[in-house]
Amino acid sequence: MGHWRTLLFLRAFVSFGPRNRAIGAAAKSQVVTNCKNTVQGFKRFHGRAFTDPYVQSAKPGLVYDLAQMPSGTTGIKVMYMEEEKVFSIEQVTAMLLTKLKETAEAALKKPVADCVISVPSFFTDAERRSVMDAAQIAGLNCLRLMNDTTAVALAYGIYKQDLPAPEEKPRTVVFVDVGHAGYQVSACAFNKGKLKILASAFDPELGGKDFDEMLVKHFCDVFSKKYKLDVRSKPRALVRLYQECEKLKKLMSANASDLPLNIECFMNDIDVSSKLNRGEFEEMCAGLLGRVEAPLRSVMEQAKLKKEDIYAVEIIGGASRIPAIKEHVSRFFGKELSTTLNADEAVARGCALLSGKCDCEVFTKNHPAPFSKVLTFYRKEPFSLEAYYNNQKDLPYPDPNIGQFFIQKVTPQASGESSKVKVKVRVSVHGIFSVSSASLVEVLKPSEGEEPMETDTADGQKENTDKKSDTEEMEVTASDVTCTDTLRYLDQKNSNHLHSLLWTSTEENKEKEKRPDQPPQAKKAKVKTKTVDLPIENSLHWQLANDMLNLFVENEGKMIMQDKLEKERNDAKNGVEEYVYEMREKLHGALEKFVSEEDRDAFALKLEDVENWLYEEGEDQQKQVYIDKLSELKKLGQPIQERALEAEERPKAFDELGKQIQQYMKILEAYKDELYDHLDELEVMKVEKQVNDGMNWMNSKMNEQMKRSLTQEPVVKVREIQAKTKEVYSACNPTLSKPKPKVEPPKEEKEPEQNGPVNGQEKSEAQPCSPEEGKDLSAPESAEAKLSEMDID
Ligand SMILES: *[C@@H]1O[C@H](CO)[C@@H](O)[C@H](O)[C@H]1NC(C)=O
Numbered sequence: 001m002g003h004w005r006t007l008l009f010l011r012a013f014v015s016f017g018p019r020n021r022a023i024g025a026a027a028k029s030q031v032v033t034n035c036k037n038t039v040q041g042f043k044r045f046h047g048r049a050f051t052d053p054y055v056q057s058a059k060p061g062l063v064y065d066l067a068q069m070p071s072g073t074t075g076i077k078v079m080y081m082e083e084e085k086v087f088s089i090e091q092v093t094a095m096l097l098t099k100l101k102e103t104a105e106a107a108l109k110k111p112v113a114d115c116v117i118s119v120p121s122f123f124t125d126a127e128r129r130s131v132m133d134a135a136q137i138a139g140l141n142c143l144r145l146m147n148d149t150t151a152v153a154l155a156y157g158i159y160k161q162d163l164p165a166p167e168e169k170p171r172t173v174v175f176v177d178v179g180h181a182g183y184q185v186s187a188c189a190f191n192k193g194k195l196k197i198l199a200s201a202f203d204p205e206l207g208g209k210d211f212d213e214m215l216v217k218h219f220c221d222v223f224s225k226k227y228k229l230d231v232r233s234k235p236r237a238l239v240r241l242y243q244e245c246e247k248l249k250k251l252m253s254a255n256a257s258d259l260p261l262n263i264e265c266f267m268n269d270i271d272v273s274s275k276l277n278r279g280e281f282e283e284m285c286a287g288l289l290g291r292v293e294a295p296l297r298s299v300m301e302q303a304k305l306k307k308e309d310i311y312a313v314e315i316i317g318g319a320s321r322i323p324a325i326k327e328h329v330s331r332f333f334g335k336e337l338s339t340t341l342n343a344d345e346a347v348a349r350g351c352a353l354l355s356g357k358c359d360c361e362v363f364t365k366n367h368p369a370p371f372s373k374v375l376t377f378y379r380k381e382p383f384s385l386e387a388y389y390n391n392q393k394d395l396p397y398p399d400p401n402i403g404q405f406f407i408q409k410v411t412p413q414a415s416g417e418s419s420k421v422k423v424k425v426r427v428s429v430h431g432i433f434s435v436s437s438a439s440l441v442e443v444l445k446p447s448e449g450e451e452p453m454e455t456d457t458a459d460g461q462k463e464n465t466d467k468k469s470d471t472e473e474m475e476v477t478a479s480d481v482t483c484t485d486t487l488r489y490l491d492q493k494n495s496n497h498l499h500s501l502l503w504t505s506t507e508e509n510k511e512k513e514k515r516p517d518q519p520p521q522a523k524k525a526k527v528k529t530k531t532v533d534l535p536i537e538n539s540l541h542w543q544l545a546n547d548m549l550n551l552f553v554e555n556e557g558k559m560i561m562q563d564k565l566e567k568e569r570n571d572a573k574n575g576v577e578e579y580v581y582e583m584r585e586k587l588h589g590a591l592e593k594f595v596s597e598e599d600r601d602a603f604a605l606k607l608e609d610v611e612n613w614l615y616e617e618g619e620d621q622q623k624q625v626y627i628d629k630l631s632e633l634k635k636l637g638q639p640i641q642e643r644a645l646e647a648e649e650r651p652k653a654f655d656e657l658g659k660q661i662q663q664y665m666k667i668l669e670a671y672k673d674e675l676y677d678h679l680d681e682l683e684v685m686k687v688e689k690q691v692n693d694g695m696n697w698m699n700s701k702m703n704e705q706m707k708r709s710l711t712q713e714p715v716v717k718v719r720e721i722q723a724k725t726k727e728v729y730s731a732c733n734p735t736l737s738k739p740k741p742k743v744e745p746p747k748e749e750k751e752p753e754q755n756g757p758v759n760g761q762e763k764s765e766a767q768p769c770s771p772e773e774g775k776d777l778s779a780p781e782s783a784e785a786k787l788s789e790m791d792i793d
């Protein structure tokens with residue numbers, strides 16, 4: 001744990017350039033300047049064919065181009081690295097995930113491998129698998145694809161401190177999420193540490209973007225009449241109109257009066273202006289607003305809730321700020337709305353919470369997914385299962401098919417009877433359907449003397465890997481099977497569950513075989529059997545082929561590398577540019593007195609040359625060229641900066657040396673005092689010489705330096721002065737800090753005299769320390785006190 005982070009879909013931007021990609025805020029800033037190559041609002045293209053009605057209807061509103069992938073799915077067409085490129089939606093989302101991953105890694109200062117991604121609850125299998133593929137392309141292990149509604153409910157549940165105790169009546173909360181690209185409603189029951197999603201409903205065609213679309217359409221019409229402009233023919237103008245409409249929409253939420261919409265130099269050098277007020281806006285959006293109620297009613301009906309059962313209605317999502325939406329929801333429930341949760345944040349928190357172990361439990365306990373079911377078939381030949389969505393009417397996706405699953409290598413029993421085939425179907429934690437395993441139960445002839453027994457080994461092992469509790473068995477007998485039969489394999493209580501399964505058998509279609517009254521094996525209580533795993537061939541709707549996925553993974557790696565190289569190149573270039581500006585400013589400021597006029601002029605000229613170069617052939621060079629250019633400049637700049645630094649540090653260094661010398665001189669002066677009479681005379685003389693030498697050295701260096709111009713190399717470097725300080729210290733300190741041997745103090749001298757020792761013991765305990773660290777010299781306090789008195793220049 002710990003090595004993972006929440007990643008989620010925000011309204012993200014990815015921008016493509018001649019040398020790199022920009023993702024997030026950096027891409028958003030290019031939405032007008034690089035509009036054809038800046039991609040946004042692509043979430044809903046996941047897992048959809050290019051010919052999908054949704055894709056086709058969204059296309060005219062986009063300023064970037066969509067294109068068909070070789071597989072038939074939706075891709076985007078952009079100019080990248082000066083070439084026209086088509087990227088699959090999985091790749092584009094992977095780019096976004098890559099960026100989020102890098103951001104998380106930078107914040108956590110460690111690699112991130114796992115993530116949780118939230119998706120609209122109305123995402124179907126193909127859309128979910130497509131998002132999972134995107135995570136894989138970005139090198140992320142998606143622990144869970146979570147419904148947005150679940151993520152929001154989790155966030156609410158965990159952060160509310162006052163929920164009813166587990167045994168009490170749960171608190172029912174309705175969440176109304178009006179996002180940019182969809183409308184989701186859920187009803188949830190909360191107890192402390194327990195969350196149950198009672199019902200959910202949605203309208204994918206109702207979101208902030210649909211309101212923007214209305215505004216854009218309105219102003220396109222206005223400008224067409226008023227200025228004879230065809231806005232949609234100019235992507236750049238269209239993008240600007242979208243931006244202004246979004247702003248206007250926000251303003252209208254706060255202000256009901258007439259509000260202006262002005263765009264300068266909009267198209268063909270024409271400035272445009274118009275106005276709108278909230279009333280007019282609501283009128284043109286009446287159709288959209290009329291759709292607010294249906295999902296609310298659906299949730300109440302599914303969960304059999306009465307309005308008085310609802311504790312609170314929480315409204316979230318950017319578009320929930322539109323007053324008319326709030327009014328509709330509030331009127332429906334006859335209740336004031338709560339706005340405790342900010343949508344993006346709420347979803348992020350809900351996902352993040354999954355990391356805690358207990359939250360996982362809360363989640364699975366009351367949740368329909370993951371869920372498995374073992375189906376038993378009696379077959380003589382390979383057969384296929386077809387999974388599809390049952391309730392196509394409510395499906396926000398044009399194709400109900402999920403996929404086909406071919407159960408291979410099915411053979412009749414030795415007796416010629418049908419074999420028992422167990423097929424396990426599963427909805428994963430991500431809400432994705434699969435046929436996870438199939439096995440054939442082979443009946444073995446009991447041999448003499450051997451006690452026959454049931455050995456369901458292979459199957460038994462499988463069962464252990466799944467949680468027993470989420471697996472249910474059901475037997476499918478041949479008579480159940482017709483081509484049109486469907487089976488809801490999930491709990492009937494989850495009436496909003498979308499998946500269904502249809503199975504067909506090649507055998508059944510050919511010969512109408514009479515089914516035995518009972519499966520043959522079931523008659524005998526104890527039969528020796530062997531379970532053989534059967535291969536399954538999947539053909540999933542819009543499944544990304546493995547080799548394609550691998551290619552995308554590889555390409556993402558290359559693009560990451562390219563972005564990294566480009567960043568380094570840019571950093572190197574910026575390094576040169578910054579140096580030029582910094583130096584130019586300082587040459588006439590802080591560094592001025594440290595450079596001769598002649599050198600300064602030469603350097604300034606050089607800086608100007610380089611600046612010009614940066615705008616000309618230096619505009620676009622390899623990283624190394626910039627690195628070399630910088631060191632060329634530094635050759636001139638460095639000595640000046642060093643002189644300035646020396647001049648700044650020098651007084652301090654001299655000061656330290658001076659203090660040290662003065663201190664020792666004080667002690668030497670006091671040598672005659674009783675206090676130091678334990679010191680050896682010879683040694684003291686040596687010290688005296690050292691101190692005098694040091695003093696002379698310092699005085700002569702200071703004098704010479706004073707005579708030298710600041711524009712020249714200094715006489716003495718700070719480093720040398722510090723070395724001298726150390727030298728004096730090492731030569732003098734051992735001698736002068738020798739403790740005075742302990743003697744019985746004469747009675748009448750109980751109180752130490754002014755210059756006397758405070759305490760011989762203490763003195764011997766004091767450790768000499770290096771001069772830089774302070775003036776702790778084991779010198780008597782009084783001496784030190786005296787020193788500080790005279791320590792003024
Ligand atoms: C997600 O939402 C859908 C639609 O409301 C629901 O059928 C499904 O059970 C939910 N899945 C998960 C994993 O929460």
Ligand SMILES: *[C@@H]1O[C@H](CO)[C@@H](O)[C@H](O)[C@H]1NC(C)=O
Nearest residue numbers: 251254255256257258259260
């Ligand atoms: C609403 O907008 C109008 C026009 O810009 C402005 O004059 C007015 O002060 C605004 N009202 C409020 C309450 O902000």
